[in-house]
Amino acid sequence: MKYATLNILIFLLPVLLATTGWAQQKPQLVTPYERSGGRQTATYAEIIDYYGRLDRQFEQAKLVEIGKTDVGKPLHLFLLAADKVFTARPDRVTLLINNGIHPGEPEGIDACMMLARDLLVANKLPKNVLLAIVPVLNVDGALNRGLSRVNQNGPELYGFRGNARNLNLNRDFIKADAENTRAFQAMFQRLKPQVFVDNHTSNGADYQYVVTYFATQKDKLHPDVSGYMTRTFQPDLDRMLASAGFPTAPYVNHPKDTPESGLLGFNDSPRYSTGYAALFNCFGFTLETHMWKDYPARVKGSYAFDEAVLRLCERDARTILANKQRADAAVSRQTTFDLNYKLDRNRVDSVTFLGYEAGYKPSEVSGLQRLYYDRTRPFTKRIPYLNTFVPDLRLTRPQAYLIPQGWQEVIALLRRNGVPMQTLTRDTLMQVSAYYLDDYKTSPRPYEGHYLHTGVKVRTETVTLPFYKGDYLIPVNGPTNRYLIETLEPQAADSFFAWNFFDSILDQKEYFSDYIFEDTAAELLRTDPALRQKLAEKRAADKAFAENANAQLDFIYRQTPYFEKTFNRYPVYRLEAARP
Template identity: 30%
Template sequence: MFANVIMLSTVLSMNGHLPPLIPWQGKSLQLIQSSGPLTTDFELSGGEVSPTYEDTMKFVDRLIAANPTQFSSVTIGESFGQREIKMIVASENGQFSANMIKSNGKPTILIQAGIHSGEIDGKDAGFMLLRDIATGKRRDLLSKANILFIPILNVDGHERRSKFNRINQRGPIEMGFRTNGNNLNLNRDYTKVDTPEVKAVLQVINSYNPDLYVDVHVTDGADYQYDITYGYTPAFASESPKIASVLEEKFQPHIDNKLSQQGHTPGPLVFVMNKREFKEGLAGWIAAPRFSNGWGDIANVPSILVENHSLKPYKQRVLGTYVLLDGAIDALSIHHQTLKAATMVEQVTPRELVVERQYAKEPIYIPFKGIKYKKFESALSGQTEVKYLGEAQTYEKLPIYWKKEIVNKVMVPDAFYIPSTYSFIVDKLKIQGIEIDLITTSEPVSNIKQPEVSDYKFDRLPFEGRFRVKAEFNYLSVDPKNLEGWYKVSTEQGRGKLATHLLHPEAPDSFFAWGDFHTIFQRTEYVENYALVPYARSMLKDNPKLALEFDKKLRENKNFESDPKARLNWLYSKTPYYDQGYLKYPILMQYKPKQREVEK
């Protein structure tokens, strides 16, 4: 008791800089046990502590020992820091292998916690839920679904524990760090797959084929009444709209009802347009494929992103997560056939694919449960700042700007062709669960386009360890005579949309944009002027059309006319000695004969 009093005093002093709270006494408080088998560290601390990696792994072992007929654990990967990434597999009849899970007639939910290990609510909520199953209190849950639970994905970041990792979050007292041991954000890695942690998750999804994927986070941003916010890509901006509609129409009402009955306030997954003026409205974010839920939308994996409200107490957030997971399992048991049917429909790859969106200029209006605030002029920042007052304020019609306006969409090729020298790209595609064929014959292929970079710009600073690049392209018709030994990626497959996002160079989360093809920007063979000048003179003499083009360029472009280097480089580019791979995207794209692809 005395230790709990000291702990509570510590928490109050640490949170003194945060906005005042609206008092909460939810029914879900009854879920906490103070003693008995498998009482969690979270519960023993009065809802203020989350255990270390070592203690977490010990609890995994105790959980399985308590019910080995229905619980097992598997190591799904190892971090760069050589820590094991564990997953608990829970099945009613002790069927733990991936093949058994897929064939036992029950739907499967994958629950992932600690991708940002400072946002660790899902770990402690999941342990309470599994404990209640293991001890018989909630054994009904395994009659509804198989459960896959990753308590900590970012295991290295988890051990970078501190009381000072998240200034705007109420607990736990010590929490992990946002990025992994290499300072990479795992929830930006679902396309480039640089991290062993995300590779492990993708392999789990490919092996177990879960019907629902739930990724648990804690949000940043403004203050509001909602304690549990969650969402998915809405149907109007989704590349898997049938799946999105089932989540919206079947799952969300069920989960919201569970949360409300237990004293929680569920809300939409939104952010704030202007953090210093809440009334300007909300940002309806649409996740790109680099994020877990954006990847799920493209890969036809029904996904829910949970973003608990960081300003609510840790105990309240964890209990709300328990209720949400309970509701998600229940909804999955009821609606899994409808969800599975929608998932099957979305296996068909469209002929066009939206690869980039921006926020709409015109909002829609929604009711929203906010918190009163006042503005003041800060002598520290030199600008107007916001102070939240801890009093409820409901907006009847608050504007929300959804990120739904289309910036760019691309024609989806029938197939991509990857040269054998880029086999590392093939390896990445295999991790993504994309089907690939090795070409073993020398038969020619037709209707092939090759993107050529016409303009480009590298980011000034690295992002997630990469110097990203944006480019514009011309699409050249090419006639490859022999692609034997190359790899073919057909887009007529379940993950054809994902393959297009990864391989089409105009997609912002493509391998190209992330920097896997930076070598095409290098020229490695050069020319001496004493050799080029006589060769070019002869070339222009033999090619009057080219000579006229050169003269016209001299007349119309004074910068070109006055720049000897530019003149000679242009002439060199017209010779057969010029590097034919320079600025050429090495992956070829095949289109149907009648499918139009503009040569820019």
């Protein structure tokens, strides 16, 4: 560990000192942030122009377009490779750093521009790491420049959280509504990074730290990856940052008014960037610099964080690669999967926290009591920390999934995310397990353009159904298994069903006319004693049902061959045995 700390200090000191003299030495490589004396963040045009200049000046750098965005501008990726080979390879770590998913939180944008330059000029690129930087993911929001974060201390102007469709891209990594996200997914699957960083700025409480962060939720990662991340990578990262002048704390997510009440781990489900990365055994970090620290301090903290992660990837490249390979192999063989993790409030740890004393005083606005933090009264305390999550659901994987070809939007998502698929070569009857949706709740208000389904309850029936030439057979026997389970099992919190991709199955298409069906229902009751008994039991158990004639007709209708078999039948089928 002494070597790692010394390594980053030796590297950071000349870099941080050198940046002050860039205007005299290399004026064409001074960033807009530096030129403004730390008051401004680069615009989208300035960002891409700057990386383009680095590309033209250094053979170890390459700026590429990876797709479009909802605003119509291209999405870029900046690649740095000591050997000038800009593709992922099995013998080196790929570190992916994402910036500007929320362009109003721009520290990472400016820090990465300087970090890329300094690595190239000082010839400090690691030979065993491919560094991939997304200059700004939410190009749309970056172009919508102004003031929107009233609680943030600088810069003078910055971008907006929503993209051109007013989507929060850090909720879009499963549904992929935005072109930005689709381009990111395709790029991610080409690079297959082992380590991921997403640069942000916090909201919320006041405290002494410039740098806080949360790591990929450890309990859902494969043990080879999570064990190394929690026992080696994170402790060394924290020590390196403290030595560089940036002591860290877990992301300040607290259950009551102030952090002294304790901190809660963040459950980054697959809709979030780090949760998405975790589906593919890539561990990640969401950096949250503190909103109310001055902008130069936040940029320097982002720089130190990203560079420290890079140096740890360099130091431990062999271990990181081996862990990911073992995890991918294990997931390919894995037969049961845990889903829907929830915080275990009975497992309490503690952390040392550098905060400010909080108090209450009368509000000048309302006259009522208001919270405030007293920066003249800093404290160092041990506070509770809850960061153990347990699954709420365990499922056994099928041998394969079958998806009729009509669900092209889902097929496109699976294909973009690297899922191997086969198409049936002829029409065939197959025995499959089918889910029927017995219950679910739907949010009353839209969330990121969707009315999310939760509390999904299913029953399973074995049925023989026709499938047709061109329908999709998806084996569940590879490293994309967790992605498949999390998206195709309807009970999963961020499944495609939860995000409304299959809502048309929730509409009943055929009904009965009561005045005609009355006679049919009466005849059914006369000839079917079992049905007559079911109806009697239902009436006895439910007074409202017993007083509702139409409900009783509907109850009988649902027991007849006329009731549509596809109603509420989930159209992704499980093949439980190997296909003959």
